[in-house]
Amino acid sequence: MYWVTPRHLAGDDGVLAERIGDTLTGLGWRMWPTSRHSLLYVSPDGLRGAEWILAAHPFELGGLPVAWQLSARPHAASALAEWNAYFTTGVPYEALADILLAIDAREAPDAGFDGPETVINALSAWGWIRDVDRPRTTAMDPGLSSSVSLEMVPPLIEDADPRPDLVGWQAWAEPVLGASYLWCASFSASVPNDLVAVFASSLASPVPVPRRTVPKSGEGRLTVVRRS
Numbered sequence: 001m002y003w004v005t006p007r008h009l010a011g012d013d014g015v016l017a018e019r020i021g022d023t024l025t026g027l028g029w030r031m032w033p034t035s036r037h038s039l040l041y042v043s044p045d046g047l048r049g050a051e052w053i054l055a056a057h058p059f060e061l062g063g064l065p066v067a068w069q070l071s072a073r074p075h076a077a078s079a080l081a082e083w084n085a086y087f088t089t090g091v092p093y094e095a096l097a098d099i100l101l102a103i104d105a106r107e108a109p110d111a112g113f114d115g116p117e118t119v120i121n122a123l124s125a126w127g128w129i130r131d132v133d134r135p136r137t138t139a140m141d142p143g144l145s146s147s148v149s150l151e152m153v154p155p156l157i158e159d160a161d162p163r164p165d166l167v168g169w170q171a172w173a174e175p176v177l178g179a180s181y182l183w184c185a186s187f188s189a190s191v192p193n194d195l196v197a198v199f200a201s202s203l204a205s206p207v208p209v210p211r212r213t214v215p216k217s218g219e220g221r222l223t224v225v226r227r228s
Contacts, residue, residue: 090183126204159188
């Protein structure tokens with residue numbers, strides 16, 4: 001077992017499904033398999049959902065298959081989700097677990113009044129660098145290998161707001177410039193900024209994370225703090 005940093009380049013250790021599934025089960029979310037060969041978890045109040053959709057392979061972000069989709073409804077009778085968030089393989093499971101804990105703890109899953117600066121402030125607190133041209137909506141890690149930015153929402157990202165040309169938070173890691181992405185995440189336009197800030201803060205945290213394997217693309221950029 002290696003304890004490594006930075007977290008945003010540590011990968012998912014090949015256990016993204018198991019770690020997040022354990023987190024959701026511990027929160028009391030119910031789970032059942034679907035006809036799409038996915039695993040659907042629903043919160044006790046029925047307003048929040050998390051689905052492992054890797055086998056269904058609905059679409060890709062940055063050339064990587066989407067593995068988890070998170071969603072929230074304003075009330076139990078609503079047929080459509082208020083917002084959705086999507087995460088590919090390779091995303092650090094600690095950051096995904098932290099945003100799920102925050103989603104579970106909210107009294108109203110769709111409520112949120114914080115502005116975009118909440119996300120950038122969370123990253124700046126851990127030493128991430130604000131973009132010179134867009135200091136309020138874009139920040140990068142000091143190694144310039146990962147970014148969180150408020151951008152036009154990619155195709156197939158679903159949101160209750162039907163207007164075109166919406167913007168939402170997009171995050172990714174590209175350890176080697178011009179090479180494949182390590183992971184990508186996409187938040188639809190209505191995802192509350194404070195929830196994105198939780199993900200961003202966990203992503204940028206300097207606290208080492210345990211890994212049995214590390215991504216090859218992170219070689220030379222990851223630091224092994226200790227072995228156990």
